[in-house]
Amino acid sequence: MKKAIVIGSGAAGATVARELQEDFEVTVLEAGTAFRPFRYSLTLLERLRKSGLFYDEREIRWLFPAMHIQKTAEKIVLVNGIGTGGTTTIATGNALRMDRDLQKMGIDLSDEFHQISKEIPISTAHQKHWSKTTRQLFALCEDMGLNPQPTPKMGNYEGCAHCGKCILGCPHGVKWDSRRFLRDAMARGAKLIDNCRAEKIVIENGKAQGVIVGKRFNSKFIPADVIILCAGGLGTPLILQNSGIDCQAGLFVDPVLCVATEWQGALQNKEVAMPFFVQQDHFMLSPYFDYLSFFFNKNWRKPATNILSLMIKLADSNAGSVSGKKIDKILQEQDKKHLQHGVDLCSEFLRRMGVKKQDLFLGTLNAGHPGGMLPLTEKEADTLHHSTLPENLFVADATLIPKSLGNPPILTIIALAKRVSNLIKR
């Protein structure tokens, strides 16, 4: 049987492994190790916070190795998941179909989304147990004509304990993450090699021959008949560049900024993350307890239970790049303008709740939806394969998404990964 190597086990990688296993002998290479949820007492850490021990977001890896943080020169904190399940393990479980731009260029993924709806439970069941604060926020959004929608979530949310730990690795096994697809693939024979970082693809005579993993004296060559890059929006471009294949400087990241205030008994830290959302032209809004700001931003030194926070998730411009360890991502003037519009809307919202302007504080600018560095165009609508790649080398992750969604991308990435897998099988 032909050998396929899948690099990465996140949204795209686990999907491809599961789809290809029947037709190929699949090996998944994963840079991180088995995912472990955050296991420390948040109350204890909240006390420790006063000691000034937490001063740089990158320290999070000592407490929670699955959460990987890099910073850009402009101090945007980039968050992604390293380990089995990739970033899906630290995601909030939101499930929105976001393929309008792909449809416009002739890529219709309706069949794939239909399949997903049968494979991943998606519901708004968490709504039944919303807290008083969440209900109050939702009602106010309705009054303001913002058309709020309960967020569809991937998983079995009837059992959601509303513990607020979605992004720390759901401790109750409620949230779906891509390890479920990975397990399916492995049950049917796929092999997982974790702690194994792919460095480059060896290309000879216009064909991908295999993958070099590890560095210098520890490096090793793994041969393959077909290779699928699913190392995420920051990881895949790096491997392509190491392999002599240029990407485009079109990196988007979906920046996130929270506008918050102190609110007695808000208890957002004990609520499902992003219970509902409001769509605007260039961003979405959602209630969100921002752990990164809570631990590392001095303005957030308030009791966790008393922080009321609204998140702005921005659709940023395709402008930025990854090269080596350097990530170049600078918000463009129009991004700053849209972000300010979001801040103004959240401020107005909180003003209507009786909050004074001087009592508002902002979170740390962070982002966790990187992609766009090998964007699909109409030219690739039928093949989802760029002509710059050898015919047996594919990309199947967020790197393919043409434009920032400013919205949860997992469902769309899974749909794309399914289509790429089907095209490989043909």
Ligand SMILES: Cc1cc2nc3c(=O)[nH]c(=O)nc-3n(C[C@H](O)[C@H](O)[C@H](O)COP(=O)(O)OP(=O)(O)OC[C@H]3O[C@@H](n4cnc5c(N)ncnc54)[C@H](O)[C@@H]3O)c2cc1C
């Ligand atoms: C806090 C947070 C919350 C989020 N919430 C949501 C949400 O609710 N809904 C939603 O749709 N999206 C959400 N996202 C975004 C979503 O999780 C990601 O966009 C999505 O998982 C990306 O899928 P991917 O397959 O492209 O990459 P990933 O899921 O990031 O997977 C990439 C994998 O490749 C591995 N890897 C990287 N480099 C290498 C290498 N060189 N060799 C081998 N392996 C490598 C990584 O360890 C990782 O396992 C969230 C993101 C964050 C940070």
